[in-house]
Amino acid sequence: MAVRQNRNIRLHALTAALALGCAASPAFAGQANLSGLKANGSYDRFIVNYRAGSAPAADTVSLASSLNSAAANTALPAAAKGKRLGLKHLRTMALGGKVVTADTRLNRDEAEALMRQIAADPNVASVELDLMAHQLATPNDTRYGEQWHYAASAVGANLPGAWDRTTGTGMVVAVIDTGIASHTDLNANILPGYDFVSSVSGGNCGDGVNFDCGASEDGDGRDANPNDNSGTTSGYHGTHVAGTIGAVTNNASGVAGVAYGAKVVPLRTLGKRGAGFTSDIADAIVWASGGTVASVPANANPADVINMSLGSDQACTKAYQDAINIATANGAIVVAAAGNSNIDVTGSNPASCNNVISVAASDKNGNRAWYSTYGTSIDITAPGGETCSPNSEFLPLNTDPTTVGCSRSHPADGVLSTLNNNSFGFMQGTSMASPHVAGIVALMQAVSTTPKTTAQIASLLASTARPITAAKCPGGCGPGLVDTAAAVAAAAGGTGPGPGPQTYNNGTDVNIPDNNATGASSNIVVSGRTGNAPSNASVTVNIIHPYKSDLIVDLIAPDGSVYNIHNRTGADADNVSGTFTLNLSSEALNGTWKLRAADRAAQDIGRIDTWSITF
Structure with missing residues (x-):
């Protein structure tokens, strides 16, 4: 991409990245998808994906040991009065994810701490909230x-x-x-x-x-x-x-x-x-x-x-x-x-x-x-x-x-x-x-x-x-x-409950032009916040596939800084999805954050379906 040759634009590396279809070494910790956490939320269900071939993925005893270790290293809310946090495996999903429940409801910070402990197990590929979905507001008017x-x-x-x-x-x-x-x-x-x-x-x-x-x-x-x-x-x-x-x-x-x-x-x-x-x-x-x-x-x-x-x-x-x-x-x-x-x-x-x-x-x-x-x-x-x-x-x-x-x-x-x-x-x-x-x-x-x-x-x-x-x-x-x-x-901006981390969503999909190095950008506007973005911002990305070895994905900060999320080469399909933790450089929170996806070869046409940024 031509922008990569502009010396006035800062390129920054990821501290961690998840891209489905790319083999990950078990030496690295898994990804904790924190995008659904809300300041006033209450959580007790999680989905844990263990790496293929790992012991917890196939063995219930190893699975219990992994969950018990994570629970033992997670602080409980004060109201629990010294009770040890317990985690229970409810069932295995069709694609192998483990549905896990806690015996104590956790607030936002506690849930994040638990998820990070679970992800710290090198056998874990990812952990996310088992969130409740609700019907969208669709009017019942006859016409x-x-x-x-x-x-x-x-x-x-x-x-x-x-x-x-x-x-x-x-x-x-x-x-x-x-x-x-x-x-x-x-x-x-x-x-x-x-x-x-x-x-x-x-x-x-x-x-x-x-x-x-x-x-x-x-x-x-x-x-x-x-x-x-x-x-x-x-x-x-x-x-x-x-x-x-x-x-x-x-x-x-x-x-x-x-x-x-x-x-x-x-x-x-x-x-x-x-x-x-x-x-x-x-x-x-x-x-x-x-x-x-x-x-x-x-x-x-x-x-x-x-x-x-x-x-x-x-x-x-x-x-x-x-x-x-x-x-x-x-x-x-x-x-x-x-x-x-x-x-x-x-x-x-x-x-x-x-x-x-x-x-x-x-x-x-x-x-x-x-x-x-x-x-x-x-x-x-x-x-x-x-x-x-x-x-x-x-x-x-x-x-x-x-x-x-x-x-x-x-x-x-x-x-x-x-x-x-x-x-x-x-x-x-x-x-x-x-x-x-x-x-x-x-x-x-x-x-x-x-x-x-x-x-x-x-x-x-x-x-x-x-x-x-x-x-x-x-x-x-x-x-x-x-x-x-x-x-x-965007108008709601940083007006969510509490002063803690907040998640902003793009709210719509954007088509990615085929064989177009300039790509397409999907915007999220942040307003009403004070200070600068923390260095550990997380970005959740979903690019509708298929793509074959030709996709570049960047996050562009309001000041023009470019953070490369994905630069794929190889022969396999290229569906970018997951949570990415970025090493930002303390840009101002307020402004327009852009996710840019460029297709480098005339093979497939896809779209940026949903993405969010949390800080």
């Missing part, structure tokens, strides 16, 4: 299976893993849009909002034909009723957006919401034909965040997150920027759709404003949606779907999508959410991508010990995103496709 855009897949937002940690309870998301329609799958999560549409007659639509865009359609100006009265011309856009964020979930009916534990405050700013005046929208931004707007009652539920699935093709204007600055100062994170004009996001308002998380749209195949605004300054891409598409997969950059039209119809490839009359429907657009991210931000804030700033949220979304190649995203999709589970885990 959840059609919400491909939420899935833990290469093209979904990877929500299930995040729902195991949080559903956004306690968060408030304001939806500045067309208002909201009553819906049995949404009403329970709706808080009082407001109608900011001030004009009864509307204004020039810009098409030389219609002059009623933005008209209130309810016969009056601003009031406390945010009901969507422009559904016939706006398609109940705001109801669809709100459902993506906060549809009632696990009610055995309808669809699921991204942050279904959060509450939604609907603000009506778009009237007839789905249009609205900047002045109304700017006031709504301020009010949503808890700011004061003349002649409008105070907002009893200031928003943690504000979603704006709206915009125009121009650079950020002063009115928007001033309102967004107020909202940011009030602690709200503003999320905005990048736009559907197939132009660079720098020409989209309010997505190009400062202090905004701009969101591009992807399709069911993981490509940039053909209509989506693009650019290197996009903050994140999320599923926006395609209910229809032109004959060509991508339009030439800056081609107006409205001049092309949809020649191919495939509604189920759109985003499914709530509509009027208790119905559901598929829509496409960056308007559909943006509420995914608004809900994800609510999930991230819900797990943060202190609220994150817009810059911090943007950084975490970017560092955990799954890159989208130039071939799949002409013009650029920013850092890539949002990964909810990874983003939420």
Whole structure:
């Protein structure tokens, strides 16, 4: 790899390594996989793998002797009052692992001490916790299976893993849009909002034909009723957006919401034909965040997150920027759709404003949606779907999508959410991508010990995103496709219980390009910790095989230091899996840690399935 010739990058050796398929000398101690230990955990079951051909692997007397020796050298908790720790062999697993139980439940430190004592036996290849698995949080909503855009897949937002940690309870998301329609799958999560549409007659639509865009359609100006009265011309856009964020979930009916534990405050700013005046929208931004707007009652539920699935093709204007600055100062994170004009996001308002998380749209195949605004300054891409598409997969950059039209119809490839009359429907657009991210931000804030700033949220979304190649995203999709589970885990950072060692997981798989020396990187973001990484960090790696004699695996620290985990040569299959203890050089804990895997020969294609780092 070219990086190995860079004298500015420090290469460090492993103090110990485990790679399945590689013969290990019995002169070395086994590996203790400590990645599942938690600060407040309680443990009494372990899986011990003895080396093939060793006495304990085949003989029960030798096995008992090995376990008794480990137990005798492990300190008991004070509550045991001098009782000797006992270990018992319960059964032998199909592949030879020994299931072992302790007669005393051990805390984290005690369990680690025992595991290290077991691993110290030269007959032991490895020891790990016999952990309890739990079902993932999979909603029982009847149409959840059609919400491909939420899935833990290469093209979904990877929500299930995040729902195991949080559903956004306690968060408030304001939806500045067309208002909201009553819906049995949404009403329970709706808080009082407001109608900011001030004009009864509307204004020039810009098409030389219609002059009623933005008209209130309810016969009056601003009031406390945010009901969507422009559904016939706006398609109940705001109801669809709100459902993506906060549809009632696990009610055995309808669809699921991204942050279904959060509450939604609907603000009506778009009237007839789905249009609205900047002045109304700017006031709504301020009010949503808890700011004061003349002649409008105070907002009893200031928003943690504000979603704006709206915009125009121009650079950020002063009115928007001033309102967004107020909202940011009030602690709200503003999320905005990048736009559907197939132009660079720098020409989209309010997505190009400062202090905004701009969101591009992807399709069911993981490509940039053909209509989506693009650019290197996009903050994140999320599923926006395609209910229809032109004959060509991508339009030439800056081609107006409205001049092309949809020649191919495939509604189920759109985003499914709530509509009027208790119905559901598929829509496409960056308007559909943006509420995914608004809900994800609510999930991230819900797990943060202190609220994150817009810059911090943007950084975490970017560092955990799954890159989208130039071939799949002409013009650029920013850092890539949002990964909810990874983003939420990163937002939680070092906020786990207790001050002891903590384990961070990547939360998703990453494909490794075939015959590509630069490889692929899977990121883990560590935040909220103090000090430097200890020298004895452990990394658990799982690379889905097969690989044949051509795999390089490195850990890259936040400061750019490279630690080689695996550099395989030989003719046998190369499935890298196990726990590796690294001799780090006291890098800062906080930052982006990367696992990089490179395939040096055109033989097999695999992926980094899961990995974690503990320190």
